[in-house]
Structure formats: C-alpha cells, structure tokens
Amino acid sequence: MNIHEYQAKEIFRKYNVPVPNGGVAFSAEEALSVAKTLDSSVFVVKAQIHAGGRGKAGGVKIAKNLDEVTLYANEILGKTLVTHQTGPAGKTVGRLLVEEGIDIARELYMGIVLDRQTGQFVFMVSEEGGMEIEKVASESPEKIIKEWIEPGLGLQAFQARKLAYALGLEGVQVREAVKFMFALWDAFNASDASLVEINPLVVTGGGHVMALDAKMNFDDNALYRHADILEYRDLSEEEPSEVEASSYNLNYIKLDGNVGCMVNGAGLAMGTMDIIKLYGGEPANFLDVGGVANPDTVSNGFRIIMSDSNVKAVLINIFGGIVRCDRVAMGIILALEKVKVNVPIVVRLAGTNAEEGARLLANSDIDFIVATSLADAAEKVTAAIKE
Amino acid sequence: MILVNNNTKLVVQGITGSEGSFHTEQMLEYGTKVVAGVTPGKGGQTTDTGVPIFNTVQESKDKAQANTSVIFVPPPFAADAIMEAVDAELDLVICITEGIPTADMVKVHAYMAGKKTRMVGPNCPGVISPGAGKIGIMPGFIHQQGKVGVISRSGTLTYEAVHQLSSRGIGQSTCIGIGGDPIIGSNFIDLLNLFNEDDGTDAVVMIGEIGGTAEEEAAEWAQKNFTKPIVAFIAGTTAPPGRRMGHAGAIISGGKGTAADKIAALKAAGIAVSESPAGIGELMEKILKK
Numbered sequence: 001m002n003i004h005e006y007q008a009k010e011i012f013r014k015y016n017v018p019v020p021n022g023g024v025a026f027s028a029e030e031a032l033s034v035a036k037t038l039d040s041s042v043f044v045v046k047a048q049i050h051a052g053g054r055g056k057a058g059g060v061k062i063a064k065n066l067d068e069v070t071l072y073a074n075e076i077l078g079k080t081l082v083t084h085q086t087g088p089a090g091k092t093v094g095r096l097l098v099e100e101g102i103d104i105a106r107e108l109y110m111g112i113v114l115d116r117q118t119g120q121f122v123f124m125v126s127e128e129g130g131m132e133i134e135k136v137a138s139e140s141p142e143k144i145i146k147e148w149i150e151p152g153l154g155l156q157a158f159q160a161r162k163l164a165y166a167l168g169l170e171g172v173q174v175r176e177a178v179k180f181m182f183a184l185w186d187a188f189n190a191s192d193a194s195l196v197e198i199n200p201l202v203v204t205g206g207g208h209v210m211a212l213d214a215k216m217n218f219d220d221n222a223l224y225r226h227a228d229i230l231e232y233r234d235l236s237e238e239e240p241s242e243v244e245a246s247s248y249n250l251n252y253i254k255l256d257g258n259v260g261c262m263v264n265g266a267g268l269a270m271g272t273m274d275i276i277k278l279y280g281g282e283p284a285n286f287l288d289v290g291g292v293a294n295p296d297t298v299s300n301g302f303r304i305i306m307s308d309s310n311v312k313a314v315l316i317n318i319f320g321g322i323v324r325c326d327r328v329a330m331g332i333i334l335a336l337e338k339v340k341v342n343v344p345i346v347v348r349l350a351g352t353n354a355e356e357g358a359r360l361l362a363n364s365d366i367d368f369i370v371a372t373s374l375a376d377a378a379e380k381v382t383a384a385i386k387e
Numbered sequence: 388m389i390l391v392n393n394n395t396k397l398v399v400q401g402i403t404g405s406e407g408s409f410h411t412e413q414m415l416e417y418g419t420k421v422v423a424g425v426t427p428g429k430g431g432q433t434t435d436t437g438v439p440i441f442n443t444v445q446e447s448k449d450k451a452q453a454n455t456s457v458i459f460v461p462p463p464f465a466a467d468a469i470m471e472a473v474d475a476e477l478d479l480v481i482c483i484t485e486g487i488p489t490a491d492m493v494k495v496h497a498y499m500a501g502k503k504t505r506m507v508g509p510n511c512p513g514v515i516s517p518g519a520g521k522i523g524i525m526p527g528f529i530h531q532q533g534k535v536g537v538i539s540r541s542g543t544l545t546y547e548a549v550h551q552l553s554s555r556g557i558g559q560s561t562c563i564g565i566g567g568d569p570i571i572g573s574n575f576i577d578l579l580n581l582f583n584e585d586d587g588t589d590a591v592v593m594i595g596e597i598g599g600t601a602e603e604e605a606a607e608w609a610q611k612n613f614t615k616p617i618v619a620f621i622a623g624t625t626a627p628p629g630r631r632m633g634h635a636g637a638i639i640s641g642g643k644g645t646a647a648d649k650i651a652a653l654k655a656a657g658i659a660v661s662e663s664p665a666g667i668g669e670l671m672e673k674i675l676k677k
Contacts, residue, residue: 085629114489116599116636119496119570134641151497192490221462221635222488251633255625266567266633267541267596270622271664274646277625278663286626288633319543319550321526322413350550352526374547375665 001218003232004048006097008196008214011229015187017180018210022099024048031073034098035066042101045072049091050237052215053083059093062101069098094236102212103205108167109133109144110181111197112188121149121188123181125163129200155185169203176209184211191229192222241307248300250289257282259381260305260314260343262298264289264323272317275374281382284311294327299335306341315381316347317374325349325357333364344369344384348377388516388561389536389581389588390479390507391455395520398423398444398453398477400460400468402434406483407459410524412436414457417527419520423447444475457513457522458482465509466491473504481522482509482572489635492570499572506572510635512542512564523564533558535671536582538575539594540567540601540634544622544664548592551668557675560588567634569598575605579613590616590675592667593658595649597623598637602649610656618671619653620661621646 006024013019021038025031035043043066047059054060059081061072073096082090107129115122126144128136136143145166147159157178164177188196195217202212223230235243245252251266255273259281263269266288273283285305289297305311318328328349336345348371349357361368369384371377397414401407402424411434415421421438430442439451447453456472458465458480465484472480487509499506507514513523517530529546531553539545545564552559563578565571575593582588591613595602602621609617624646626632628639639645653660661670 114493114569116569116601117604119493121493137641151493189490192488194489219489220631221486222490224463225488253627253630253632255627263543265541265543266637267539267544267594267622268547268664270596270626270632270637271541271544271547271620273625274622275664283625286630286632319546321529321543321546322409322524351529351546373665375663378665 001220001223001229001233002050002237003216003218004050004095004234005046005214006048006095007232008216009211011187011191011216012211012214015183015190017183017187018208019214020099020102020210020212022097025073025096025098026094028070028073028077031096031098032066032070035063035069038100040100043069044099044101045069045076046097046099047076047079047081047093048095048097049081049086049093050234051081051083051085051091053085054081057081057083073098091237102202102210104202104212105205105207106203107200108202109199110184110201111195111199112184112193113195115148118148120151123147123149123155123159123163123185125167127167129202133197133199149185154189155182169209173203173207173209180209192219192226193217194219241304245287245304248297250287250297250301250304252304253286254308255283255285256310257284258310258312258385260284260308260311261317262287262289262301262305262314263317264319268317268319272315272374275378276315276381279378279382281378281385284308295331295334298328298331299338302335302339302341306339311343313344313346313381313384314341315377316345317377318349320349320351320354320357324353325351326353326360329357329360333360333366336366346371346377346381346384348372348374388519389578389585390561390563391514391516391520391522393519395455395522396420396422396451396453397520397522398425398447398451398456399438400425400444400456400458400472402426402438402440402459403429404459404461408434410459411438413527414521417521419522423451423453444471444477448475448477453477455479455522456481458484460484462486462488466495469495469506470498473499473502476503479505479507481507481511481513483511483513483523485510487568489569492568496570507563508566508572510568511566512545514561514563516561517559525562525564529553530562531558534560534587534589536560536585536588536591537562537594538578538591539564540596540636541594541622544594547664548594548620548667551665552592552671555668555672557668557671560585567596567636569636574601576608579605579609583613583615588615590618590671592671593617593619595619595621596634596637597621597626597632597639597646598634598644600644603652606652606656606658609658616674617658618661618667618674619658620664620667621649621653622664
C-alpha cells in the first residue's frame with residue numbers, strides 16, 4: 001500500500017524523525033491557514049499524489065509570502081500532473097502539503113528496502129540526493145552505500161556511523177544522523193513498511209539533518225496488524241475498477257489493451273496476457289480469480305472486465321485443479337444470466353473435468369467460443385477481435 | 388526424484404483447518420504417507436481420515452516418525468509454524484500458506500541459517516514426485532512418472548506446463564512450486580543442484596516470472612554447473628512496471644526484474660527459452676529427442 005508524503009511525515013514525527021513543520025490542506029483556504037501557523041517567511045506548497053517527479057511537473061512551488069501560498073494552492077489543486085511515474089493520463093491533485101521553507105546546505109539520499117537476495121532489509125545512503133536513485137543505481141552503483149540489518153538485532157550504532165561518515169557528515173551532524181537513522185529504522189520496523197525513501201535528506205544551513213521528502217510503502221500482507229496505517233489508504237489515488245475488484249477479493253489490474261482476461265492463478269494470468277500479445281492482441285487487464293471460480297466470483301469478474309469500454313473480447317482461461325471445470329462452466333453460465341456481456345467470449349478449460357465443462361458450455365444458450373488449448377484460445381480470441 | 392520419495396512421512400500442520408483437512412484427504416487419496424497432523428490443543432484426537440493429531444511437531448516426529456511437514460496454517464501464525472518444524476529438525480518443510488508478512492519471513496530466514504531443515508515456499512502449490520507422493524495442493528492426476536524435473540514460481544502455470552509435458556508422454560521426476568513471495572526457502576539454484584545429482588532426472592523445466600533476480604542468478608549458476616538441459620519460460624513480458632502482479636514477489640521495481648532481462652540472461656547462458664507459455668512441452672520434447 002502507498003501513502004502520501006504528508007502521511008509518511010506524520011509517521012516520521014511519531015517516531016522522532018525530524019521533518020519540516022507543516023500540514024495537509026484540501027483547499028486554498030486551508031493552505032493559507034496552515035501557512036499562518038508556521039513560523040516562517042518562506043513556504044513550500046507541494047502536490048500530494050502517489051507518484052514521484054512532482055517538482056518537474058510543476059507540483060511543487062516556493063511561496064515567498066502568504067498571498068503566494070493562496071496563489072499556488074489554487075494553481076496546483078485540481079491540476080493533473082504527468083510525471084514519469086503517473087503514466088500518460090497523469091494524476092489529479094486533491095491534497096496539498098504546506099511546509100516551512102528550509103535553508104538547504106546539502107541534498108542526500110536515504111532509504112530502506114528488502115534485499116531479496118539476502119532475505120534482509122538493507123539501509124542505503126548516497127550523496128547523490130535529489131536525483132533519481134534508480135539512475136544512480138544503474139550508472140554509478142558505487143555511490144550507493146549499503147548496510148544490511150541483522151533480523152532480531154536491528155540497526156547497530158556502528159552501522160549508522162558508517163553510513164553517516166559515508167555521507168560526508170562531520171562532527172555533531174554524525175551524532176544527529178545516527179539518531180535520525182535509529183528513529184527511521186523504528187518507524188520502518190514498527191509499521192511493517194516495505195520501503196522508505198527520503199530524497200532528499202538534507203543538511204540545513206544550520207547544520208541539522210532533516211527529511212525534506214518522505215515516501216513510505218507498506219507490506220499488504222501485514223496490514224491486518226496495522227489498522228492505523230490502513231486508515232491512510234486514499235482510494236481516490238487508485239483505479240476505481242481496481243478498488244471495486246479488491247472489495248470482491250479479486251486481483252485485478254487495468255491495462256490499455258482490448259482483450260479482457262479472467263484466469264485462475266497469478267502466474268497463469270500473466271502467461272495468458274503474454275500469449276495474447278504473442279498472437280497479436282493486447283491484454284486489457286490482469287485478473288486472477290483465485291482458486292474458487294464460483295458463479296459469484298465469475299460474475300464479479302465479468303462486471304469488472306466489462307466496465308472497461310475498450311474490451312472487445314474476453315478470454316477465460318481456467319486450469320482446474322482442486323476447482324472442477326464443470327463447476328466453473330456452470331459458474332460462467334449462471335454469471336452470464338446476471339451480467340450482460342456483448343462481446344465474444346472464448347473459454348478454455350483444462351484439468352479436472354474439463355470435458356464435462358466444455359460440454360456444458362457447448363450445450364448452453366450462450367455463444368461461447370470453446371478453445372481446446374492455451375494456444376488455440378489465444379488464436380481464437382485475437383481472431384475474434386479482428387472480425 | 389528429489390525431496391519427496393517413498394520414505395517421506397508427512398505431518399500436516401494445521402490439519403483441522405478447512406484447507407488442511409481437505410488437502411490431507413486429497414494427499415491420502417494420492418497415496419502420500421500422511422502419518423500425523425498438528426493442531427495445538429487437539430492432541431490425542433484422530434481425524435475422520437484416521438490421521439493421529441498431536442499438539443507439537445516434535446511429538447509427531449517422536450511418536451509417528453514424521454520427517455516432512457506441510458503447512459496450511461493461516462498467515463499470522465505461519466512463520467511460527469515453520470520455525471516449529473525447523474526446531475524439530477524435520478528434513479523438509481513445505482509452506483503452502485499465502486500472505487505471510489515479509490518481516491515475519493525475514494525472521495524465519497535468519498532462524499533457519501545453519502539449521503538442518505530445508506524449506507520450500509511459502510505461497511506455493513507444494514512438491515510432487517509422481518507415483519511416490521504428493522505434498523501440497525496440485526492436482527495429482529495431471530502428472531506422470533518420468534525423468535523431467537519442474538521448478539516454478541507459479542501454481543496454475545506449473546499445472547499448465549506439466550499438462551503439456553504429460554500430454555506428450557513426458558513424465559516428471561519431481562515438480563516443485565518454489566513460491567511467489569520475495570523471501571522463499573529454496574530457490575532455483577538450490578533445486579537445480581539437487582536435480583544435477585539425481586539420476587532419475589534427465590532435464591528440467593524452469594518457470595520464472597517478473598520480480599527479483601533469481602532467474603538471472605540461476606542462469607549464471609547453471610551455465611557453470613548444471614549438466615542437464617533446461618527449458619525455461621518467464622511470465623510477465625506484458626506486465627507493467629511498479630505493479631504487483633498477484634504474487635507478492637512479482638513486481639518490476641526500479642527498472643529491475645523485467646521479463647526481458649531474465650530471458651536475455653537465460654539465453655546468454657545457453658538455456659532454451661519458450662517464448663509462449665503454450666510452447667513449454669513442445670520445446671522440451673524437441674530437446675529430449677536430440
């Protein structure tokens with residue numbers, strides 16, 4: 001799960017990770033009243049969307065007085081920002097973060113992620129702050145310094161010192177940075193985060209270490225034990241059809257193509273998308289209906305697939321293991337009594353009771369195109385699009 | 388065959404849950420030797436299928452000679468269940484449970500270091516050695532005894548590949564679903580290593596997907612060390628970056644973990660890669676005929 005920068009900073013404050021003073025605003029009036037509470041002559045107005053690259057897209061403005069706060073708040077709110085992370089459609093700004101301006105001496109980078117190779121969390125820092133860290137990682141990986149966290153022990157002081165010195169910090173800044181890193185590790189660890197990124201981490205003109213930006217992602221599997229973090233979920237940042245799908249416990253991701261697909265299992269669902277493309281089509285979605293393809297899940301699946309007006313044909317690919325294909329076929333037939341689908345439907349059933357399933361489909365009143373193999377299904381569904 | 392054979396004696400952790408009891412029945416039907424179940428508080432009872440239940444894994448080992456465990460315990464308690472099996476020094480623990488928090492698996496991973504037990508999964512369909520035993524949730528009847536090993540990060544996509552093999556008369560030695568999570572017990576290299584030593588395996592199908600770099604590492608390792616032919620498929624060529632494709636570990640992040648990178652690495656290592664998920668069996672057939 002993703003959250004906004006201002007929410008991440010709320011969590012940071014709770015764990016004593018230093019951040020600039022500021023607050024969230026949903027309107028220009030609120031932006032002004034937040035600014036008035038700040039003891040500062042310069043303010044930063046930042047668009048709050050779940051994507052990076054906001055500055056370049058015009059989503060971050062420096063206001064030199066309160067009138068400018070109102071001006072920029074009006075300008076940014078409601079604006080659609082297109083960044084390298086939003087996709088071409090962009091994201092509309094509904095919330096702002098208004099903060100005191102900070103005098104910046106140095107811009108650094110700090111992050112914590114899971115290292116899948118070692119099975120440990122890894123602390124990363126770089127002097128190349130403010131840059132796209134992916135770029136630094138691929139072009140000059142030696143500029144990213146890492147310390148792996150021993151599970152059970154957590155971050156150790158010597159590790160934090162090594163990282164602080166690697167950042168070129170001196171004197172009292174080292175002590176401050178070590179304290180900062182312990183606080184950040186606490187915030188990360190206590191909230192079951194999957195990623196935290198501070199870009200930039202700054203050294204202020206006064207020589208203090210501070211998180212100017214804050215990004216946090218959370219492990220979806222651990223949200224059951226973090227009701228407080230679940231409250232940070234902003235549904236307006238998510239694709240409406242994906243939100244609806246998640247309410248049915250379906251795993252759906254909307255894509256740009258025109259062949260809708262409904263598959264059991266994530267790997268097979270990806271494989272089905274891939275084979276559609278191989279046969280000259282474009283998948284409209286990823287949809288894993290899981291192990292229980294009953295009439296309810298199938299009809300909900302249809303509803304979501306058909307809410308995308310680009311869909312010109314649907315491919316259902318079910319490999320029956322524990323779930324029996326004749327039951328799945330009954331589910332499909334019953335679902336189509338509830339949901340109107342006016343595009344060709346190609347069905348491929350394999351595994352347990354596949355033949356009985358195919359017979360049920362063939363004998364029903366609905367015009368299914370029955371496929372005998374995965375390749376046959378891909379061929380038939382791409383042919384159906386072209387007709 | 389590897390991991391599961393005629394000496395396998397299985398304990399089912401979470402045997403009284405709905406998943407656990409259903410699949411215990413399925414496994415017994417396949418002929419797997421299920422010698423015990425564990426549900427804390429229900430020790431002394433017996434399941435409807437006649438399997439004795441114990442309170443602890445250690446008891447199941449001491450009293451029923453269990454040497455392998457399969458876990459159907461819900462996600463909040465699964466990490467603990469894995470560690471209990473490791474503590475009892477079973478040979479193998481296979482965790483089917485999907486949705487275990489990553490932080491829990493980081494701890495399990497550290498706990499297992501230097502211990503005797505091997506883990507497969509979590510978030511996997513399990514392990515089957517056709518004819519000898521089925522441990523997990525895969526449909527047994529699609530498999531055939533034979534000499535091709537299968538290692539996969541997926542569930543139903545593995546069934547698809549196995550179906551393609553069996554329908555061409557190509558049987559399997561052992562099929563392993565290694566799991567779709569970012570932290571797993573056994574990776575491609577661990578299992579390729581076992582298949583390398585196994586006289587009952589002539590070739591291996593390897594099914595990867597987007598996310599992480601396990602396939603790249605396996606390709607590099609296999610080029611130097613693996614003596615048998617491999618047929619590979621990577622799912623997710625069409626997956627968009629930054630989106631988790633169902634499995635917790637299936638995500639392209641920071642430009643890393645794309646299908647294109649993995650396919651390139653496999654090809655560079657001289658491994659045959661099937662472009663289509665429908666072409667895995669055909670490609671293996673061609674390679675075996677050479």
